Amino acid sequence: MTLDVESVRKEFPILSRVIDAMVEFTEHSYAPINRSSYRIAGEATDAYEGARRAIARFVNAPSPDEVIFTKNATESLNLVARSWGATNLGPGDPVVLTAMEHHANIVPWHMLAAERGIELRWIPLTPDGQLDLTDLDRLLDGAKVLSFTAMSNVLGTLPPVAELCAAAHDAGALAVVDACQFVPHNETDVQAWGADLVAFSSHKMCGPSGIGMLWGRMELLDAMPPFLGGGNMIDTVTFDGFTTAPVPAKYEAGTPPIVEAVGLHAAVDFLDDLGMDAVRQHEKQLTRYALDTLNERFGDQITIYGPDDVDVRGGVISFSFRDLHPHDVSQVLDQHNVCVRAGHHCAKPLMSVLGVHATTRASLYLYNDTDDVDSLADALEGATDIFGV
Numbered sequence: 001m002t003l004d005v006e007s008v009r010k011e012f013p014i015l016s017r018v019i020d021a022m023v024e025f026t027e028h029s030y031a032p033i034n035r036s037s038y039r040i041a042g043e044a045t046d047a048y049e050g051a052r053r054a055i056a057r058f059v060n061a062p063s064p065d066e067v068i069f070t071k072n073a074t075e076s077l078n079l080v081a082r083s084w085g086a087t088n089l090g091p092g093d094p095v096v097l098t099a100m101e102h103h104a105n106i107v108p109w110h111m112l113a114a115e116r117g118i119e120l121r122w123i124p125l126t127p128d129g130q131l132d133l134t135d136l137d138r139l140l141d142g143a144k145v146l147s148f149t150a151m152s153n154v155l156g157t158l159p160p161v162a163e164l165c166a167a168a169h170d171a172g173a174l175a176v177v178d179a180c181q182f183v184p185h186n187e188t189d190v191q192a193w194g195a196d197l198v199a200f201s202s203h204k205m206c207g208p209s210g211i212g213m214l215w216g217r218m219e220l221l222d223a224m225p226p227f228l229g230g231g232n233m234i235d236t237v238t239f240d241g242f243t244t245a246p247v248p249a250k251y252e253a254g255t256p257p258i259v260e261a262v263g264l265h266a267a268v269d270f271l272d273d274l275g276m277d278a279v280r281q282h283e284k285q286l287t288r289y290a291l292d293t294l295n296e297r298f299g300d301q302i303t304i305y306g307p308d309d310v311d312v313r314g315g316v317i318s319f320s321f322r323d324l325h326p327h328d329v330s331q332v333l334d335q336h337n338v339c340v341r342a343g344h345h346c347a348k349p350l351m352s353v354l355g356v357h358a359t360t361r362a363s364l365y366l367y368n369d370t371d372d373v374d375s376l377a378d379a380l381e382g383a384t385d386i387f388g389v
């Protein structure tokens with residue numbers, strides 16, 4: 001299966017279907033959810049819950065009630081650390097992370113380390129940017145949590161998620177997956193993974209910003225304490241205390257991102273129509289083309305980080321180009337209308353492993369084709385001309 005990129009491109013800028021759905025909802029059904037009996041409030045509640053059902057189907061969650069809407073993946077991971085961590089982690093308890101995590105899956109655990117004295121352990125990397133699992137048993141010995149990315153936002157690496165979840169469980173640890181980069185680019189099945197809690201974000205999957213997701217197994221979500229307190233998350237409140245609403249409302253304090261949920265639903269429908277298998281196949285072919293093109297054209301002038309095997313990597317391509325600063329490279333590429341990100345990509349510990357302060361990162365998605373890769377390579381030639389290196 002391949003993608004018809006020409007017709008996909010027509011859906012941009014920027015995803016007219018998503019924008020249309022949000023405008024339509026805002027114009028005709030905009031109302032607070034869950035609180036009122038008037039007609040459009042009912043429509044708004046249906047739309048919001050429809051988005052929850054769509055997300056549940058999209059990642060093969062057993063029940064929509066296990067999908068919690070948050071502000072973003074960062075909030076989802078903080079929810080896990082704060083809520084599960086606060087009740088289950090104490091001084092010396094080991095939490096295992098990997099050296100390729102985004103700050104969103106590092107800082108919340110650092111905060112718990114500072115507050116509660118948990119011990120952080122790190123799975124190292126192989127020279128080609130995969131997880132080095134040689135010492136996994138030792139690292140997981142006594143661990144309470146294994147929290148790891150399903151796809152590195154810097155290296156593109158796709159770790160063996162199901163294997164890692166099984167290893168976590170064998171060691172008696174909770175398996176938390178940061179699927180922020182994985183979900184937009186691959187078919188996701190949280191049940192096949194055997195994960196406990198999975199975080200991801202709308203804005204990376206053609207949806208609007210301002211809404212993220214946490215999927216969790218119901219027994220866990222039932223047992224964990226609420227994260228934020230306020231309206232919508234309670235069953236009752238008295239002068240003496242409160243009781244919580246059932247999951248998922250228990251974790252959705254206050255007015256949720258209703259319009260964003262509608263946009264997200266449209267994005268999920270868009271991705272469903274394309275087929276995530278086709279998206280992955282397209283990206284695999286394009287990533288192969290990009291790696292070959294960049295290596296052939298620039299040889300030892302370019303260092304591409306992460307695995308070369310497209311079976312174990314996705315389409316984010318981070319690189320160093322000659323001795324140019326990534327910000328300079330990105331500025332020159334921008335002059336050629338090639339948009340790349342330069343910086344540490346919120347993965348400073350990984351940058352230290354790579355021995356750089358920053359990289360330039362090109363991200364391939366369903367709207368890119370080989371012409372875009374050629375434009376990137378041509379623009380890099382331009383950088384050589386400008387800086388005369």
Ligand SMILES: Cc1ncc(COP(=O)(O)O)c(C=O)c1O
Nearest residue numbers: 072073074102104153180181201
């Ligand atoms: C792997 C990974 N995890 C977490 C995040 C944080 O996502 P958000 O900005 O939606 O909180 C990102 C975003 O860049 C990411 O790439």
